[in-house]
Amino acid sequence: MKIMRPMGVVGIAACAALVLAACGSDPASNNSGNQNSGAPAPSGTANVECGGKSPLSAEGSSAQKNAIDIFSLKYQAKCSGQQVNYNPSGSGAGVKQFNAKLVDFAGSDSPLKDGEEATAAKTRCAGNDAWNLPLVVGPVAIAYKLQGVDKLTLTPEVAAKIFNGGIKKWNDPAIKAVKGNEGLNLPDKDIQVVSRSDESGTTDNFQKYLKAAAKGAWTQGDGKQFKGGVGNGAAGSNGVAQAVKTADGAITYVEASFAKDGLTAAQLDSGSGGVALTSETVAKSLDSASFKKEGSKDLALDLDKIYASNTPGAYPLLLTTYEIVCSKYDNPDIAKAVKAFLTVAATDGQQPLSEKGYVPIPQSLQTKVLDSIKAIA
Known part of the structure; x- marks a missing residue:
């Protein structure tokens, strides 16, 4: 797999490009956030005990960089003089830096894996468990650039075969046969797959989706490294988006807000017809969400049920951005x-994201997140 030169990361001035966003509402405003989301919006304020270490250090998911920028501004407004330095190096790098005790918390698009990764995190936390706390939930697009084709529907099986090389041409009969693609002028052009070259929670979630939904068409497994074995690689969410924009016939998987300005997000047909990527269709998928450790303060979501579902009108390809923290720190100032x-x-930082029109964190999830935050020692 060829590796493309990493692209720059969008800074704080590009907050509108955030891909994963939760929304909330300030009770005083009588604004329910995204009213079509199908889930109650979280409350907008909470008591905050300011102080402790400044600046905090954090590293990880590039998908949540713009969210962290917004959260940081709200944090500074609430707690004068307090800062957070966040390096959007990718989920894999963030977890490694956290486990090496080089940063205070990590951002990741997938929770810590049981086994070596979770064990290393517990060691880093002086024998205490590390927790995965979801702050934003949002969709992943299968984004493409193909001249003359502005609406495309893919099944999980067809998507899997594109990303593992089983389908190589845009006019492949399997693509033409998908309901909704009738009459499309699909060209005799090579499909150019672009994947993340760096370790990425987006890659992990995308491959988990294919594994759960593609009914045996994806046998490559999951993980933060792309295992499809085809195409070119580019670093970061912006990197893969830019790579596809420069190549007609290219396709990638990327957080939803990067699927714009020349890219098109494919509709997904899980068995109940093609579903476009919208905040409403993503929220409908959240109805079947559950936690991996019910009753725990570790709030890693079990998304397999969503990925494998065929609920009519639900868009199942989504991910959760987690902040990975120690349940107990050896430095009370950091805690x-x-x-x-x-x-x-989880509170004040939500409202600015809702104004961008992204998927809300339900009230019930916010309550659990705040309960876990309170329990950090």
């Missing part, structure tokens, strides 16, 4: 600042 920052992010 105090982490709790303050995450409390602001």
Whole structure:
């Protein structure tokens, strides 16, 4: 697989490009956020005990970089003089830096894996468990650039075969046969797959989706490294989006807000007809969400049920951005600042994201997140 030169990361001035966003509402505003989301919006404020370490250090998911920028501004407004330095190096790098005790918390598009990764995190936390706390939930697009084709429907099976090389041409009969693609002028052109070259939670979630939904068409497994074995690689969400924009006939998987300005997001047909990627269709998928460890303060979501579902009108390809933290820190100043920052992010930090029209965190999930944050010691 060829590796493309990494692209720059979008900065704070591009907050509108955030891909994964939760929305909330300030009770005083009488604004319910995304009213078509199908889930109640979380409340917008909470008591925050400011202080502790400044600046906090964090690293990880590039998909949530713009969210962290917004959260940081709200944190500074709530807690004067407090700052967070966040390096959007990718989920894999963030977890490694956290486990090496080089940062105070990590951002990841997938939770810590049981086994070596979780064990290393527990060691880093001085024998205490590390928790995965979801702050934003949002969709992943299968984004493409193909001249003359502005609406395309893919089944999980067809998507799997594109990303593992089983389908190589845009006019392949399997693509033409998908309901909704009738009459499309699909060209005799090579499909150019673009994947993440760096370790990525987006890659992990996308491959988990294919594994769960593609009914045996994806046998390559999952993980933060792309295992399809075809195409070119580019670093970061912006990197893969830019790579596809420059190549007619290219396709990738990327967080939804990067699927714009020349890219088109494919509709997904899980068995009940093609479903476009919207906040409403993603919210409908959240109805079947559950936790991997019910009753625990570790809030890693079990998304397999969503990925494998065929609920009519539901868009199942989504991911959760987690902040990975110690349940108990060996430095109380770090614990105090982490709790303050995450409390602001889960409350005041939500409203600006809702104004961008993204998927809301349900009230019930926000309540669980705040309960876990309170328990950090």
